[in-house]
Amino acid sequence: MRKKKSNIILTGFMGCGKTSIGKRIALNFEIDFIDTDIEIQNICGMTINSIFEKYGECYFRKLERNYCKLAALSKGYVIASGGGIIKDESNIENLKINGVIVYLKCSAEKIYKNIKNDATRPLLNGADDKYELICSMLEQREPLYHKYADFIMDISDMRLEESAWQVGRELRRLGFI
Numbered sequence: 001m002r003k004k005k006s007n008i009i010l011t012g013f014m015g016c017g018k019t020s021i022g023k024r025i026a027l028n029f030e031i032d033f034i035d036t037d038i039e040i041q042n043i044c045g046m047t048i049n050s051i052f053e054k055y056g057e058c059y060f061r062k063l064e065r066n067y068c069k070l071a072a073l074s075k076g077y078v079i080a081s082g083g084g085i086i087k088d089e090s091n092i093e094n095l096k097i098n099g100v101i102v103y104l105k106c107s108a109e110k111i112y113k114n115i116k117n118d119a120t121r122p123l124l125n126g127a128d129d130k131y132e133l134i135c136s137m138l139e140q141r142e143p144l145y146h147k148y149a150d151f152i153m154d155i156s157d158m159r160l161e162e163s164a165w166q167v168g169r170e171l172r173r174l175g176f177i
Contacts, residue, residue: 006176007077007099010167011145013138014083014123015115016106017160022080024164029177035080040067052122065091072097084123086144096148100176102167103149107156108135 010018019035026033037048040063051060065088072094085091112131115121127133155163171177
């Protein structure tokens with residue numbers, strides 16, 4: 001059975017499937033699931049877009065940092081993090097207190113396909129070329145995802161079910177499930 005002390009934190013770029021894969025892993029292994037963005041929305045009573053529009057990205061990142069401190073106190077969850085959570089090293093330090101960090105690596109092409117028509121991504125809203133912006137942001141964040149990950153799973157060529165199965169298999173092999 002799973003080591004109750006460990007959370008499983010899924011990181012990766014927006015639109016890579018952290019929430020969908022996390023829910024599948026949680027269901028497959030009977031683990032509770034948390035999505036940091038949804039939790040922040042519930043706490044604030046506002047959508048992420050509304051938070052960005054009204055208060056800006058810096059304010060959102062502060063909320064995210066505070067939530068990571070709170071999540072670090074929990075044990076035994078699958079946690080889907082926001083795509084930019086790795087931009088603040090203190091977030092990762094907090095999440096690693098009780099967790100293993102899994103980087104769901106995904107190609108820019110697949111990310112674009114997943115979110116090209118999604119208006120709930122404030123960093124992409126209004127972009128002249130969403131694909132180009134995704135490539136640029138991914139290039140900036142990629143070294144951080146690699147730096148902080150306990151393990152990396154390239155899901156670029158996998159369907160949702162296969163991604164969840166492969167991540168679960170690796171977590172089991174490593175002793176976290």
